[in-house]
Amino acid sequence: MSFQNPVFIPGPTNMPEAIRQACQMPTIDHRSPLFGDILHPCLEGVRKVLKSESAKVFIFPSTGTGGWETALSNTLDAGDKVLAARNGMFSHRWIDMCQRHSLDVQIVETPWGHGLPTEEYARILAADTNHEIAAVLATHNETATGVKSDIAAVRKALDDADHPALLFVDGVSSIASMDFRFDEWGVDVAVTGSQKGFMLPAGLAIVCFSEKAIAASKTATLPRTFFDIKDMQSGYDANAFPYTPPVGLMNGLKQSLEMLLDEGLENVFARHHRIAEGVRLAVAAWGLELCAATPDVYSDTVSTIRTPDGFNATDIVTHAADVYGVAFGVGLGEVAGKVFRIGHLGSLTDVMALSGLATAEMCMADLGMDIKLGSGVAAAQEFYRSNPALILTEAA
Numbered sequence: 001m002s003f004q005n006p007v008f009i010p011g012p013t014n015m016p017e018a019i020r021q022a023c024q025m026p027t028i029d030h031r032s033p034l035f036g037d038i039l040h041p042c043l044e045g046v047r048k049v050l051k052s053e054s055a056k057v058f059i060f061p062s063t064g065t066g067g068w069e070t071a072l073s074n075t076l077d078a079g080d081k082v083l084a085a086r087n088g089m090f091s092h093r094w095i096d097m098c099q100r101h102s103l104d105v106q107i108v109e110t111p112w113g114h115g116l117p118t119e120e121y122a123r124i125l126a127a128d129t130n131h132e133i134a135a136v137l138a139t140h141n142e143t144a145t146g147v148k149s150d151i152a153a154v155r156k157a158l159d160d161a162d163h164p165a166l167l168f169v170d171g172v173s174s175i176a177s178m179d180f181r182f183d184e185w186g187v188d189v190a191v192t193g194s195q196k197g198f199m200l201p202a203g204l205a206i207v208c209f210s211e212k213a214i215a216a217s218k219t220a221t222l223p224r225t226f227f228d229i230k231d232m233q234s235g236y237d238a239n240a241f242p243y244t245p246p247v248g249l250m251n252g253l254k255q256s257l258e259m260l261l262d263e264g265l266e267n268v269f270a271r272h273h274r275i276a277e278g279v280r281l282a283v284a285a286w287g288l289e290l291c292a293a294t295p296d297v298y299s300d301t302v303s304t305i306r307t308p309d310g311f312n313a314t315d316i317v318t319h320a321a322d323v324y325g326v327a328f329g330v331g332l333g334e335v336a337g338k339v340f341r342i343g344h345l346g347s348l349t350d351v352m353a354l355s356g357l358a359t360a361e362m363c364m365a366d367l368g369m370d371i372k373l374g375s376g377v378a379a380a381q382e383f384y385r386s387n388p389a390l391i392l393t394e395a396a
Contacts (some may be wrong), residue, residue: 002325006348008356009329010143010173010302012195012202019199022255023248030247033128036239038250043236045257046206048174049265051189052182056209058232059253061246064172066227067205068094069101071168073224075189075207075216078102078132083124083165085110085117087149088142089333091277100136101222106133112334115297122157125165135166135188141174144332145291146304146341148174155186168212173197175206176260177272177301177345188213194249196301198256198345203249234363245257252394269300271389275344275353276300278383282357282376286364291339303347304328306338311369313340319363326359 006014028034043057060066076082082103084095087110098105105126116138119178125133131175135343136158141148151169158165166188175190176197182190188293194204209217209229217229225231231242240329260268280298282303283290291304313331317340320326329341344353357376364371 005326006352006355007327008342008359010196010341010343011193012344013197013199014348014352015017015199015201016259016347018259019252019255023201023246023252025251028247029317030245031240033239035245035247035250038254039236039239039245042250042253042257045136045254045261046208048142048261050180050182050208050259051265052208055182055190055210056214056229056233058207058209058229059250060093060205060207060227060232061203061249063202063296064170064191064193064194064205065093065097067172067193067207068097068170070205070207070224070229071191071213072098072101072103072225073164073220073222073227074229075213075220076101076103076134077158077221079104081106081132082135082137083121083133084108084137085139086113087116088112088139089144089149090142090170090172091137091139092333094137094139096121111293112145113147113291113293115147118150118153118157121154122160125157125161125163128161128163129264131164131192133163137168137170139170141171141178141179141299141301143173143302144304144335144341146299146302147292147297148178148299149186149297151187152181159186166216171302173299173345176256178209178299179265180211182208182210186210188216194253197346198253199259200249200252200256203246204253234305239282251321262289271348272300272345272386274312274384274389275348275350276303277387278350278353278380279303279342279344281379281383285375285379286361286371291335298307301343303342303344304331304335304339305322305342307340308369310339311367315367316340316360316363319367323366324357324359328356328360350380350389353381354384 175192194200197203331339
């Protein structure tokens with residue numbers, strides 16, 4: 001693998017030099033007021049990215065998985081019923097965590113490549129007249145399949161049933177890259193991590209609670225210590241953490257948020273959509289198909305690409321790393337060996353995306369696939385040329 005080449009995995013993503021330098025700061029006393037100057041801009045900046053006025057933001061030294069555990073352990077009791085759909089590897093892992101926490105998970109099995117079954121959610125919630133379901137899990141962007149889901153529709157299903165269940169959303173590969181509306185969608189807990197849209201190394205779990213979720217945390221009985229939001233809030237009130245904070249990563253997050261907000265969130269979302277459209281046109285020019293079943297669920301952060309039957313898609317990823325020093329993502333779970341993934345999120349430009357497409361073409365041609373060199377690149381080039389980057393404002 002070459003450090004000179006960008007990565008095209010769906011996280012960790014490419015790190016801008018300014019963020020890398022921010023992470024490599026000198027040691028400071030993390031109990032001094034100086035740490036507060038890093039901490040509080042991070043909390044407020046994340047709230048802005050979520051388009052929220054009131055969300056309580058908590059940042060733990062962890063990853064998205066730790067963020068999931070924070071959501072569950074702070075709001076639920078052993079034996080509580082949780083509604084979840086299994087439509088990809090990461091929804092599967094969240095379900096597994098619920099079961100390990102002695103939660104009763106009602107699983108809606110959903111074909112991989114499809115979004116959340118909101119109509120089935122609506123039926124189940126309407127039938128739950130005793131309100132036994134305590135929480136509904138929703139993966140906004142399933143990283144394994146390149147599928148986004150309609151979180152507003154999940155909220156509508158809850159509201160139409162007049163159901164009090166909490167709404168938990170996995171936004172690990174969407175937040176800071178795709179539009180996310182915490183307040184408007186009525187999200188109760190949103191989970192993300194530092195290593196994707198925020199363009200940092202892995203190491204921060206970013207978890208956001210509504211007032212309703214905060215209230216639930218006061219009576220929840222699942223055990224938690226490291227991930228206790230009450231302890232974390234007490235630390236914040238004193239410009240600190242309840243334990244030693246990851247100061248360098250926090251300083252990097254502060255820099256990341258400044259960059260995202262300076263670019264303008266709508267510009268960030270438009271850039272991701274535009275680059276993703278070029279990748280999708282390239283896939284079509286190759287004569288291949290996405291794992292995502294229909295255009296309405298296409299992800300703007302990762303494209304999961306099916307290869308012909310009998311071809312081991314993992315060979316493309318291995319060949320790219322061994323021969324060209326470029327990283328793509330392998331297939332996971334049910335689609336292992338059947339797909340490869342191109343991540344197009346975080347710090348990425350048209351030119352960078354074109355280099356990844358050119359490398360993918362060379363790999364497929366090297367491995368004997370019927371791919372015309374330049375076909376996908378040309379399709380993406382035509383799109384990027386005729387759709388120059390938009391200059392938008394936050395009010396647009």
